[in-house]
Structure formats: structure tokens, C-alpha cells
């Protein structure tokens with residue numbers, strides 16, 4: 001039995017993670033915490049706890065894994081608290097600064113196993129691989145690279161964590177490259193990767209990598225239709241991560257071992 005706690009339990013993603021976990025045999029929700037909604041009922045007779053009680057709830061209930069879908073600032077603190085108590089982690093929250101990333105790494109390394117991924121969908125993990133392959137294959141040709149992402153109007157961070165991970169994948173494939181986030185005014189194009197964030201309506205999450213060359217263009221596109229696929233990926237990561245050697249893992253590690 002994998003016993004899970006969820007931070008961000010009443011948010012869009014936390015709610016779906018709890019629903020998806022309830023469908024999986026061998027998974028049990030043992031705690032749900034959020035900055036809002038304390039006292040609200042969750043499946044299995046669990047009540048939402050205020051996140052200010054995170055440390056005492058984790059000490060008392062001892063879940064196997066904490067799944068976090070909150071905001072970057074909160075997620076760092078939640079990770080530090082859980083790691084200090086030896087609880088493995090799945091972190092889906094995005095928008096971390098480099099400093100926040102290193103604080104999480106420091107808390108995790110040598111202590112617990114954590115899957116940290118800005119996107120838990122199977123197709124996106126293939127999208128990153130394809131983007132890197134195309135970037136490498138077209139390196140010596142005259143192709144400009146632009147990444148365009150679109151999300152719903154409630155998303156707080158921009159560009160998306162998935163777009164930033166795409167930048168990293170492309171840089172790994174073709175070496176250090178400048179990045180330009182949006183353009184305005186006189187901005188002649190150089191050899192940079194351009195990154196553009198569209199926000200509107202209820203778009204779940206679209207990502208396109210455009211390779212534009214002389215006389216043609218190639219696009220790699222991923223479109224998320226349903227948030228549930230993020231949630232089921234996170235639940236799968238939670239089943240996988242328990243008992244792994246301490247360290248930070250990616251969703252690619254989870255998918256590799258299917």
C-alpha cells in the first residue's frame with residue numbers, strides 16, 4: 001500500500017491527483033493540506049488540514065510520499081519539511097527560480113527520493129526527446145528555433161515549466177544558446193531561442209517548437225486535452241518513487257522503467 005499526502009489538495013491539480021489516486025489499487029490518501037479549505041472533506045473520510053500544520057501532520061501520519069501541486073514559494077518549504085522527515089516526494093509545481101531549485105536539491109540529496117517534473121504527461125516526455133533530436137539534427141543548418149506555449153488565464157508563472165524544460169533539452173542537444181522571452185519594438189533576430197507565452201480562457205496546455213528554415217518549417221506540437229493525464233502521471237510517479245535511492249528523478253526515469 002502506498003500512503004500519500006497531497007499539498008495543494010483543494011487546487012485544480014491537487015483535486016485531480018486525489019481523484020486519480022482513488023482509482024488505483026494499492027494507493028491510499030492519508031492527508032490533504034492546503035492554504036485554503038481547511039475542514040473540507042476528501043475521499044476516504046479525510047479532512048483538509050491547514051498547511052501551517054504540515055510538519056505535525058506528516059510526523060503523526062507518516063505518509064510514504066508527499067505530492068505537491070502548489071506554488072513555487074510554498075513548494076520549496078513543503079519539500080524541505082517532508083525531506084527532513086524522510087518522506088519521498090513528487091513535485092509537480094512549476095515556476096522555481098534557480099535558487100529555489102538548489103534549496104530543494106540540498107534538502108533532497110542524500111535524504112529522500114523525489115520525482116520533480118514540470119509535466120507528467122507521457123507525450124510531453126517524448127516531445128522533449130523529439131525537440132532535442134531535431135535541434136541536434138538541424139544544428140549545422142540555418143534554422144531559427146521558437147517555442148510557443150499557451151495556457152489558461154489562471155496560470156501564475158510564465159513561461160511554463162514545460163517550455164523552460166524544452167529550452168534546457170534543446171540547449172543540451174546543441175550547446176549553450178541565448179534565449180529571448182517575447183519580443184517588442186526593434187529586435188533583430190539573432191541565433192537565440194525565442195520563447196513566447198500565450199494566456200487565455202481554459203487552455204489546458206499547448207507547446208510548440210518551431211524550426212523555421214529557408215523555404216520550409218518544421219513544428220513539433222503537444223496539446224494537453226485533459227488535466228487528468230497530468231494527475232495520473234503524478235500518481236504513477238508516486239508509486240514508482242517510494243523506496244528508490246535518494247536523489248532527484250525525472251518523469252523520463254519513471255516512464256523508462258515501465
Ligand SMILES: NC(=O)c1ccc[n+]([C@@H]2O[C@H](COP(=O)([O-])OP(=O)(O)OC[C@H]3O[C@@H](n4cnc5c(N)ncnc54)[C@H](O)[C@@H]3O)[C@@H](O)[C@H]2O)c1
Pocket residue numbers: 007008009010011012013014033034035036051069070071072074075091092093094095117118119120121157230
Ligand atoms: N507538473 C505538471 O504536470 C503540472 C500540470 C499542471 C499544473 N502544474 C503546476 O502545478 C501547480 C498548481 O497548479 P493548479 O492549476 O493546481 O493551481 P491552483 O491555483 O488551482 O492550486 C494551487 C493550490 O495550492 C494552494 N496553496 C498555496 N499555497 C500553499 C501552501 N503554502 N501550502 C499548501 N497549499 C498551498 C492554493 O490554495 C491552491 O489550492 C502550478 O505550479 C502549475 O503550474 C504542473
